[in-house]
Amino acid sequence: MAIFPLFASAQAGSVLERQVKAAYLYKFAGFVEWPEGSFAKPDSPVVIGVAGADALADQLEAAVAGRNANGRPLQVKRLKRGESVAGLHMLFVSAALDKANAQEWMTACRGQAVLTVSDADESQAMGSIINFVMVDERLRFEVALKNAATAHLRISARMLQAALRVQQVAS
Template sequence: MILFNIRNTILIYAALFLLQFVAPPSAPAQESSGREYAIKAAFIYNFVKFVKWPERELRPSGNLTLCVTGADPFGPALEKLAEKSKTAENKLIVQRAVNPDGAAQCHIVFVGGPDGGHLERVLDAVRGKPVLTVGDTPGFAHKGVAINFFIEDNKVRFEINVGATRRSGLAVSSELLNLARIVEGGSGK
């Protein structure tokens, strides 16, 4: 019973911990707590470990470029990631406020919501290119974004558009797929 209590206590604390930074679905992104985006930034950093880029795309430096287009809700979280990645296998280089049309030069593109027409431009720019598109706006995955964050039970979860990843030539680990909600769509664009 004591163990059970401890587990319960831990769960309650975890829930409270998550509740602090998970915003209600209706709230605008910029009003969300910085913690939510810290988690999302960490997730993006971890995606790198479960997604394989073709070898040639990483040469010669082995660096990965993370671009942000549209609204940028991350604040200093991305810089912290970049700092952290210096010792990792693939160093992360952050570029903010990137022109949606030039997204093909990036390895990862975070498409900030809501869609102000830039989503279409990004998807057009990276079509057939090994660029991982990430969003956190409901419906983006259906439109062709590879990985899209959403909130479920006060936790950050993500969905993966398997068609989009396959078309971009990226190999997404089954471990990652196991955790994601699989969606389809956006192939016609």
């Protein structure tokens, strides 16, 4: 079985698309290494923030209930504009947000050890590490290694192999 299987066709905004995004977000947590000191204790949860997508947050809560990533429980936190990103390990920024609001979230995470994920156009230019894209009616993802390096995160080679595209770090 593939680590990141290509799921059934999904139409933008559909329940199936939210389910697939939630499954990917859950899976991503197991394929990222955060720097030492990112967690207060060995059993501290991986906190996944969701900005601008309450329906996805609901789906993600159902997907992570009772599960863990690398021995850590998973916790979902809904974020409202202006809230702090302190304590987050992952942040999903929805395309439903206006560009200025999405940029605020990405800027707040800059230099922090936060895996930023978005489905917004131009999200990698804003600093997102992972971007969801629709290809042939299938949800896929792209990874920006430069943005991951800036966040001091290491992405598993297995996850990179499953990505549609990997933007390499400029040398």
